[in-house]
Amino acid sequence: MxxxxxxxxxxxxxxxxxxxxxxxxxxFIGGGLVGLLLLVLRLSKVRGTERLIGTYVxxxxxxxxxxxxxxxxxxxxxxxxxxxxxxxxxxALTLYTSAYLTEIWRGCVASIPKGQWEAAQSLALNFGxxxxxxxxxxxxxxxxxxxxxxxxxxxxxTALASVIGFVELTKAGSMISNATYKPFLVYACxxxxxxxxxxxxxxxxxxxxxxxxxHRR
Numbered sequence: 001m002x003x004x005x006x007x008x009x010x011x012x013x014x015x016x017x018x019x020x021x022x023x024x025x026x027x028f029i030g031g032g033l034v035g036l037l038l039l040v041l042r043l044s045k046v047r048g049t050e051r052l053i054g055t056y057v058x059x060x061x062x063x064x065x066x067x068x069x070x071x072x073x074x075x076x077x078x079x080x081x082x083x084x085x086x087x088x089x090x091x092a093l094t095l096y097t098s099a100y101l102t103e104i105w106r107g108c109v110a111s112i113p114k115g116q117w118e119a120a121q122s123l124a125l126n127f128g129x130x131x132x133x134x135x136x137x138x139x140x141x142x143x144x145x146x147x148x149x150x151x152x153x154x155x156x157x158t159a160l161a162s163v164i165g166f167v168e169l170t171k172a173g174s175m176i177s178n179a180t181y182k183p184f185l186v187y188a189c190x191x192x193x194x195x196x197x198x199x200x201x202x203x204x205x206x207x208x209x210x211x212x213x214x215h216r217r
Contacts, residue, residue, distance in 0.1 A: 004180045009189055016172030017193050023168060024155045026090050031097025031154075032147075038102040043109065044127060053102070060099030066160050068092045073164040085166035093161070097154055104150065108143040109135060149205035152198045159194075169193060 042053045060068065072095075073088035112135055120130040162171035173190035177183040 004176065004182070006185070006189075009176055009180070009182075009186055012176055013169060013172055013186075013189055013193055016167060017169050017197070019166070020155065020158050020168040021197070023086075023089055023093065023158045023161065023166070024151070027093035027097045027158070028151055028154050030090070030094035031101055034094065034098035035101035035105065038098060039105045039109070040131065042102070042106060043131065057099045057103050060096050061103070065092070065096055065157055066163060068096055069160055069164050085161065085164045088164055089158070089161035089166045093154065093157060096157065097150075100150060100153075101147065104146050105139065105143050108139040108146075111142060112138050145205050145209035148201060148208060152201050152205070155197050155201070156194065 038053050038056070041049050069089060069092045072092035073083055073085065076083045076088060076091065116134055116138065117130065120134040125133065158168055159170040161168055162174065165171075167175070169190055173186050177186040180186065
């Protein structure tokens with residue numbers, strides 16, 4: 001048995017937490033960009049697009065993230081591409097995040113009164129200008145709290161990347177636990193670090209939601 005002090009455990013977990021944060025940011029930013037593209041395509045009402053994107057959203061929302069990680073890890077290799085746990089985790093979490101964000105944002109756009117679209121059309125604005133100048137600025141204010149709140153789910157979702165060998169916070173905790181035979185202490189530290197990462201984001205989301213409701217009043 002390897003003797004680890006509490007500081008040794010925390011130090012190693014903090015080093016692994018960097019990868020949790022990095023993966024979360026890549027998934028959130030990449031998923032946001034893909035989700036925005038899907039949202040615009042969905043709103044454009046091009047024939048077949050809405051149904052196709054709706055199916056995409058249902059697939060990723062209706063299947064476990066764990067299964068998506070396995071499929072990304074083993075599926076990418078079928079195309080002759082060398083797959084690393086980092087690449088597979090980033091791809092799977094980005095697609096997963098994009099499906100949820102595009103649906104969150106679609107709901108925010110749908111909450112904009114129909115009269116706003118009609119007013120934009122009366123100004124002879126094309127579809128892109130209607131979105132950019134009238135609809136999206138209003139939808140953005142509504143979308144910020146749930147979008148920030150969803151970041152918490154992304155951070156916690158990175159824990160599943162450990163099953164494909166990606167060494168993030170949970171995987172590092174498992175490795176340290178196996179080396180020290182102190183699972184309660186190690187996983188308590190892991191839980192504490194997840195809390196430290198997620199709690200401030202939750203507070204920001206709640207604060208933004210309160211401000212939004214106050215503004216509506």
